[in-house]
Amino acid sequence: MLVLVAALVASASMVVRISGEVSGLRRVSPDLWPSEVRVVDVARGRITIEEVEGGPTWLTVGKTYGLDWGTGSGQVGTVLADRGDRVRRTFRLLEGSLPEAGTVARYSREAFPRDARRAFPDREVREVPVPGEDGPLPAWFVPGRSSSWAILVHGRGAARSEMFRLMRSTVAHGMPSLAVTYRSSPEAGGGETAVGLTEWRDLESAVRLARTRGARDVVLLGSSMGGSIIASFLERSDLAGRARAVVLDAPLLQLRPAIDGSVSTRGVPGFLVTTSIWVEKLRTGVDLAAVDYLDDTSWLTVPALVFHGTSDGAVPATTSQRLSEAEPDLATTHLVEGAGHVESWNFAPRRYDRLVREFLRRHADD
Template sequence: MTRTRRAHRRRWPFVIGGIVVAVGILAVVAIPLASAQLLLTPHHSLTTAAGSVQSVGEGEITLSRTDAGARAGTYGLTWSTDDGPSGEAVVGPVLRSDETSITRVFAPTDGTPPVGAKVSLNPNMWTGDPATALGLEFEDVEVAGELGAMPAWFVPGDGDTWVLFVHGIDGLRQSGLRPLTTIAEKKLPTLLITYRNDVGAPPSPNGLFSLGEREWRDLEAAADFALAQGAEKFVLYGDSMGGSIVTRFMHESPHAERVVGMVLDAPVLDWSAVIAGQADRLHLGWFTPLVQAVVQWRGDLSLSTLDELDQTEVFDRMPVLLFQGLADPLVPHVDSEGFARSLPDAQYVPVPGAGHIQSWNVDPEGYAQHLATFLAPFAPSAAP
């Protein structure tokens, strides 16, 4: 063997080692950065792919079997085809299933999907507005925020206690349509708001979510709007990141003293725990500190500020109703339960089998009963 060949052979371990180190460094940088970008970038969709249509019969639809398609509960169903129109419907409980298919209750609202169409489930039951979806009178209004005008739906009622509904990350005002009938029955004026980075609302300066740390200012602008229209008190209602916005409002806004109650649905109470949970689900738990650090840097925010589990005193003076799905892959149900148990006047409603913000979908009647009972003392007909 020549001296040159021996030298080349000795170099190979160093070359391979260098490649391994380079790939490792790239992964350490790329995975946290991509994860942070995915979390903070608006996508405006809560739908989940649920297979394709195998058949449609009288009052039922059969889909190819997927985990999403087998979810318990009632959901919106949307579809589109390459050469046909899109549409939407409602699917109810699972009627029967086998290894390759799921058959569910089916109620068309805008056409019927053709066989072969790919479908998605949406926890938002309806894509319309309060009138088209529920037959409720409403007004399109604009809330003047620090970044510009933000559209909102105002559903009139009686009295001076208003419900302010705040949807979650990547959500839409339609999220509030599910409980809206129950709220309207209590005759409480209701404002379903949008906030920065929403469809129709102005973007944030960096185009990213700040996970509630700055969005609470848009909720404050909605409170200003309501006060100008005669509101005196508020019930704040937030789901998912809307819960983070609502709780941050309670710490930061001078209007917090006007809040007489809160309804939270799968609220994000500790973003650090949410990030850690998602990393563990992907078997990347050791990336957690890096992802958390990059989220704070990329979003110019503080995760410790957004940790409500260590700063609950501000909520002690009011009743709180908290719904939490026990199959939620995003929000740890132990956090929601612990938060509620730490408050002197909070009701915790765990919903078995419900995913993220899907407690209403799994048990709409039970959800409505809990909500109606909670709202009764704030209704204009309630005794003083």
Template structure:
């Protein structure tokens, strides 16, 4: 009898360990593998093209005030939606500003995004399609000149995970007004730039090399002062570029929108949101940072998660930082941003939003967001002096 109980307990233990291992592997791969599609999580309940109205199911995104991208039918169509007109128990009605492409009348589901504009043409500003030579090959980028056309001040815009450089078009106006050229870059595995051999995100730990290449490109075209701006995972990427690039001496400031300041904090938050047991979360970190974990993750090299923690590394930072984050981000928690701001009030200007969620701060309050950048930029000259 005791032998039976013993074998039963062993079997249960083995099954539990196997479950933890499989679940940890699935989560780690989800974090690292670029997604092929995004979920359409909002139902289209009604459409009035002549009246410029669209009725949607009520979600945390569709109930946000402001102006947004609305991707529909598996990203085969794109529209711009405006402010909320009406809400009730059945859903939310919003302004329909424009349908860029796709058959919205036939669509049944879609999703919100903060992108808003798709290409520089939408801004009505002069621009160039350029390529940045990176170690993996030429990466496409957009160059938008400063308002007066002549400047040695550049901003390099770095988008976040699972999106593209269109995300960063929202930041062109305040930098252009301040006399900055804008370079909106792509980087490895984002669907536009060349793939790495493993086709895995490195969470900024290797993407920074492509940002460094963009810095070299800007310098070759006359840049003498560079601001790095990163969105979400792009924030982690530009912080790596700031601390690891041989060209970092020309960086006079950093702007971060909804940034990943500490990947452990972000992954832990997302794991708790999905009710993953603590042991699974710990196993995910181990897989990502261990050389043997590549069997599961597919990473060419393990990632140094400690190197990606700029709460712990706060003392190493020495450039002015404008940090914009919504306390109720919902994807990348603002806890690490708050901790960094508290640790380095001498260099960090923290613009704290509420309600705006993840990388949608501009959409929620465009005037406040752009003014925060415009008011911060003049201080870079005095810091440089």
């Protein structure tokens, strides 16, 4: 009897712990993730940067990352020297003046400034509000000549600027491009996400706005949880038929593998993880088990281009492969060797852009 009681207490303790970690995955701060490094020196197309406490430690991976120090921005490229916590890479100035030694700068996979007016200096850029159920939601808009609009949806805890890598392709293709935000994102004040189960209505509002401004149809582009929002929209919205195609980068199409990869479930029986998800539903009313767009892929009725890094530690690349296997006539997945979460562009920016533009030519031209 004592052994049984002890086992029940241990199981209950695990359920409480895992449920708390799952809650943490859904909780979004109003502050964006810190990503600071220190500039050691810069000259002749080269820059040396070093780690600072609490900043990124992945300074030697990938091909292109962004650096923004407020009075200017640039992109770091090829690794020239690696000294552990200090790295020298090629450097291209995008705007402003070069940073001085000692400057603390934002180092990011986003690769471009967070203000679209700085990221697209040669384009007309407007900040427009998208009507949301709890108030207006900010969006960046770049006009274009096409009657097909691009609507871009960032991931959990990120900002609209996460989508500028993809947005550069849609803008270059001549598509009016709208990078949106949604409830509980940092730019909307943070909070607890429903992992797309409610946020799809904010995407629906953006599609409705595009329609009132002349869009015949839309191409939906999303990264990480933005993929969940797009899948949920296609599954639930009356406007889903206006979608012409989708582009997904490391999409969160099934929550359970992401939970297994992100919370401490090693050695924990699967039924206890399932119970923890059920407890979360009782606590919040959000049925996280419904975040599963792979067991039934009938929501995908339009062509889909998918990118996923093989070293993604947040959302397993196998989930994107499963989408292509389930819908081979619609979905094409490109795996990028060594890339982490939403880093496919950073590892192969030219190939990424080429594949996106080819896809848009086939599926989004008037």
